Amino acid sequence: MAKDKRLQGGLIERVLVRPELASVAGVVVVWGFFAFVAGDNGFLSLRGVATYMEVAAELGIVAIAVALLMIGGEFDLSVGSIIGASGMLLTILVVHFGWSLPAAIVVVLVLTGLAGWFNGFLVTRTGLPSFIVTLATLFAFRGLTIGGTRFVIGRTQLGGLQQSQGYDMIRPFLAGDIPIAGVSFPVSIVWWLGLAAIATWVLIKTPFGNWIFATGGDGKAARSVGVPTRRVKVTLFIATALCAALVGIMQSVAFGGADVLRGELREFHAIIVVVIGGTLLTGGYGSAVGAVLGALIFGMVRQGIVFAGVDADWFQVFLGGMLLLAVLVNHAVRRRILRLTT
């Protein structure tokens, strides 16, 4: 393949075509804004940092996988439902059927992996847009969770995970706290940053990463040069479902239980965060680091408005505004890249 002009040129050009550029600016602006408005209300305190990092981490874990999937040219709208399904399934297996927690986690991961494979299989076999296919599974998985839960335990919310076998062994890894200067930071932050590092390494350093870009950039061309685009997509769908399940499991372990509505709207939050992070909706361009920064912005806005004393009614206005702004910036970036590479 001819050498991409994006890889040439001086440092400034290379920085300016990075997908994360806009989100770096976004992080600075949003942080600066809340530091100014709510700095003396505790936004700048370590405790304040911990609250928005936690929100960012839980969304970020899903967003990183969604970013890879979107670079590969597909959507997954079912992640929110998978968060709900995995947490509920775990709690039912452990509390209602008396399984040990580690065994239940393995089974939940296997089943959600299958759900991800099912999404990928439908999309790659039928050739239907993943937007529609996963919109269908969004409702199907959520409905299965609500219906199945009520069928098995007769209610929609279940607790008591703390008493289960293996809980004390598992908890530090999935829902533990890391004390820093007397403030506890949730361990999910480590997972978030660790997964970001792995995803970045895969994207930049491995052939599979190249395949992801090629699959999303121009699927037909990629196939004709021998990229197994179907396998790439199915793998990405499975990875996305597993990340969603990880978050669902973490939340259940942290809260000692689950309810059937967990994770609602997370599919849209994840896509918003990925787009804010500079990944294009059309595929073939984006980064995992961008998704991390997008999640950080989301967390700061979500929690920042509490510190600023603004009623939650306005959160969605801000979220929508951020999204629009990010898309406008990304659009401008893409036009520039097209001009650079042609």
Next chain:
Amino acid sequence: MRLRIAESGVLSGRPVGRHRAVTALLSFALMWCCLPACSPPEHSEEGPDLRVIFVTHGQASDPFWSVVQSGARTAGREVGVRVEYQAPESFDIVTMAQLIDAAVASSPDGLVVSIPDSGALGPSLRGARDAGIPIISINSGSGAAADLGSLVHVGQTEYEAGYAAGQRFADGGVRKALCVNQEVGNLSLDNRCDGFGAALGKAGGVMQILAAELTDPTESQQRIEAALRTDSTIDGLLTLGPTGAIPALHALDEGGHAGRITFATFDASPEILQGIEDDKIQFAIDQQQFMQGYLPVVLHALYLRNENLLAHEVLRTGPGFITAQNVTRLRELTRQGTR
């Protein structure tokens, strides 16, 4: 190479694009700066000295919760307390716990929370207690409130309220009733249906739960219509709030079931009161949620300024019943957003 790119307009085009983005960001930020300033000025000579944050599971778009909010604001004005209101945009216990964490980290003088899931919110509420922030719970969670460190719970006990509704249904001869739940997963709402079912069951009747869509009235209406069409033996319908009641009202109208089916609902809204006046709704269970917003602010102020604490563990604001007898006066008040 670099020069050619610059000449081709890419570099020269860049500052313009970035400038536009920065302008948009700034105007956005400006909009936010003026938001707190736009809210009505607090009524107090030297300005409010106390800051109380509400974190509830109820969206402001829900007519029920907007009355709670209105109660909180009224009390804030009257007692001189700065009141802030936070809630997730849909029923979402994880986000709610995180909002409580943020509220605690912002060190308010007092915290007011609803507790739809005591297990999930427990750690966050313990964090508030450890930080020395007094908590008053409202609406949901009367059973767990005291254990989680709430000074007092202001609300309605759900199972009993559902039971009272079930008794009225049974007295009216209902044999098979639907309980329409718009927030599956909210234990308090499940309790209402359970109490309702228990009272019906005691009289030899049956209860079925129907899940409705909180954010989509059309979808809810269609589900209720479908349920009534498929089973003609259903002769009773209980909804758990205006978000379920209004679609149910339309479903009854369009299916031609009005009059045949005994219909009652939790909570009141202008449409529900109109329905009672028109004899389409037999009664509404009123938990007088204005007080769930108003009282905690006053109680916090009394506690923080004067060390006053009530001896009650639960201040019961309901159940009260709205029927054709008292509906006219209440409609007047509902129009003002206080009932």
